[in-house]
Amino acid sequence: MSIARKAVVWGLFAAGGTISAFLFPALIGLFLLVAIGAVPPGLEYDSIFAFASNWAGKFALFLVISLSLWHAAHRLRVVFHDFGVRKDKAVANAVYLVAAVGTLLTAFYLYRI
Amino acid sequence: MELEVLRYDPEQDTEPHFQSYSVPCEDDWAILDALNHVKENIDTTLSYRWSCHMMVCGSCGMMVNGEPSLTCKTFIRDLPDHVRIEPLANLPIERDLVVVLDDPMEKMHRARPWIIRQDDPPPPDQEYTQSRAALYKFKQYTMCVNCMCCYAACPQYGLDQSFIGPAALALAHRYNLDSRDQGKSLRLDILADHDGVWDCSFVGACSEVCPKSVDPAAAIQQMKVDGAIEWWKQKLSGSKS
Amino acid sequence: MSRRPYIRPMSNTTWYLSNGRYRRYMLREVTCLLVGFYCFLAVWALAVLATGSPERWEGFLRSQQNAAMIAVHAVALIYYLIYMTFDWFKLAPKAMPVQLGERKVSDRSIILAHYVAWAALTAFVAWLAGVIP
Numbered sequence: 001m002s003i004a005r006k007a008v009v010w011g012l013f014a015a016g017g018t019i020s021a022f023l024f025p026a027l028i029g030l031f032l033l034v035a036i037g038a039v040p041p042g043l044e045y046d047s048i049f050a051f052a053s054n055w056a057g058k059f060a061l062f063l064v065i066s067l068s069l070w071h072a073a074h075r076l077r078v079v080f081h082d083f084g085v086r087k088d089k090a091v092a093n094a095v096y097l098v099a100a101v102g103t104l105l106t107a108f109y110l111y112r113i
Numbered sequence: 114m115e116l117e118v119l120r121y122d123p124e125q126d127t128e129p130h131f132q133s134y135s136v137p138c139e140d141d142w143a144i145l146d147a148l149n150h151v152k153e154n155i156d157t158t159l160s161y162r163w164s165c166h167m168m169v170c171g172s173c174g175m176m177v178n179g180e181p182s183l184t185c186k187t188f189i190r191d192l193p194d195h196v197r198i199e200p201l202a203n204l205p206i207e208r209d210l211v212v213v214l215d216d217p218m219e220k221m222h223r224a225r226p227w228i229i230r231q232d233d234p235p236p237p238d239q240e241y242t243q244s245r246a247a248l249y250k251f252k253q254y255t256m257c258v259n260c261m262c263c264y265a266a267c268p269q270y271g272l273d274q275s276f277i278g279p280a281a282l283a284l285a286h287r288y289n290l291d292s293r294d295q296g297k298s299l300r301l302d303i304l305a306d307h308d309g310v311w312d313c314s315f316v317g318a319c320s321e322v323c324p325k326s327v328d329p330a331a332a333i334q335q336m337k338v339d340g341a342i343e344w345w346k347q348k349l350s351g352s353k354s
Numbered sequence: 355m356s357r358r359p360y361i362r363p364m365s366n367t368t369w370y371l372s373n374g375r376y377r378r379y380m381l382r383e384v385t386c387l388l389v390g391f392y393c394f395l396a397v398w399a400l401a402v403l404a405t406g407s408p409e410r411w412e413g414f415l416r417s418q419q420n421a422a423m424i425a426v427h428a429v430a431l432i433y434y435l436i437y438m439t440f441d442w443f444k445l446a447p448k449a450m451p452v453q454l455g456e457r458k459v460s461d462r463s464i465i466l467a468h469y470v471a472w473a474a475l476t477a478f479v480a481w482l483a484g485v486i487p
Binding site for chain 1: 365366367370380383384386387388389390392393394395396397400401403404406408411412415418419420423424427428430431434435438439442443446449471472475476479480482483484485
C-alpha cells in the first residue's frame, strides 16, 4: 500500500480550483466587456503585449492558465465517471494529455511574446 | 399516518416489495415508535434493528422518504402523513429493514482506529497529557455512532463499493488529529491508496445526513490535503514510492 | 435459515436525477467545462498575441463581438459565479480548519474572508485591465 499518484493530480486540481474560483469571474467579465464592444484599455494590443512581455506577467498567466487546465481536466475525469463512463484509465489519459498539451502551448506562446 | 415499508423475506421473496400500515401516532413519536407499534400490534414479522432510542447506538438507521436517517431522531411531527421507510441505501438487504453491514465494518477496521505510537508510551503510572485545545481538534470526529447513514448517502459508494467510505475515513482522521497518536503516515499509506480518499468527489451528502454532525466530508478533504503533502514528503525524503 | 441478501440496482447514468442534493452536485461539477472553455479562449488569445501582429489581435477581439458571444459570456458568468466560485467558497472551510486556542474559527468567517479576497482580486484585475482607474 502506498499513497496513490492521484495525490499529485488532486493537488493540481485543488490549486487550479482555487485560482479559477477567484479569478475566472473577472476573466469572463473581461471577455464580456470585449464582446459588447467596450474593450478595456488594458486589452488593447500594446498594453496586453507589454503585460505578457514582462516575466511577472508571463509567470502569472502561465500559472493561472495551466493550473486551471489541470483542474478542469481532473474534474472532467470525475464527471465522466459520474455520468457512467467506466473507462477511467482511458479517460484519465485523454484529459491529462489535453491539459499537458495546453500547458506546453501556453508556455510556448508566452515564450514567443 | 400511513407507513409504506419495504419488505423482503429472503426465504420467500425474489424481490423486495412495499407494504402499507396505518398507524395511529402520538404527537411526540419518532418513526421508531411507529415501527415498534407496527411490530407489537399489527405485524410481528417486521424485522428491523434498534436499541438505545436516544441517538447513541447507531442501530436504527433507515431511509425515511429517501433520506438516510436515525429513526429514533426523525419525528412524526416533522413529516407528511405518508412516509416511506426503506433499508439504508447502497447496502445489501438482509431482511426487511435490516442491511448487511459487513463491508462498512471491515472498512472501519482498515482505518486502524487505535492510538499508534512510534515512541514508547508513557510509563504505566503516568498518563498522556492532552490539553483541551488538543482534544477539541479531533473531538467532533469521535462522535460517530457507526449508523452508516453516510454510506447510504454517498453516491460514490453506491456506484462502487470498493470506495472505503466516509465513516472509515472520518474515523482515521480522528486518530490522525489526536496528539497522542503517531500513526498518520501509516494510515495515509493505507487510506490514500487508489481505493481510498481519492474516490471521494466531495458531494457532501455524508455530512448533510450525519445525525451526529461528525462532518465526514471535512475529514476527507483534510485527509486529501494530508495525503498530497505526505506524497511529496515521501518523494523528497526518498523513502517510499 | 438461508441468507439471500438482495442488492438494489443503482443506475450508473441517471443516479444524480434522484434527489436535489445530487442534481446540485452535478450542476456544480459540470462547471469544469466552463473552466476548460475559458482556458481554451485564453490560450487562443495568447496564440494570437504571440504572432506579434496588432491587426491579428484586433481581429481576434472583433471576432468576439457578436450577440452569440455576449449571450455565452453573460450566461457563463452567472452560472460560474453560482455553481463554481460561490460553491467553492462554501466548501473551502471544510478543507482548512483553523483553531485559535480552544475555539474553532467558524465556517462563516472563513467564507466571508474568501468573499473579501475575491472582491479585492477582482478589483485588482479590473485595475490592471484599465476598467477602473
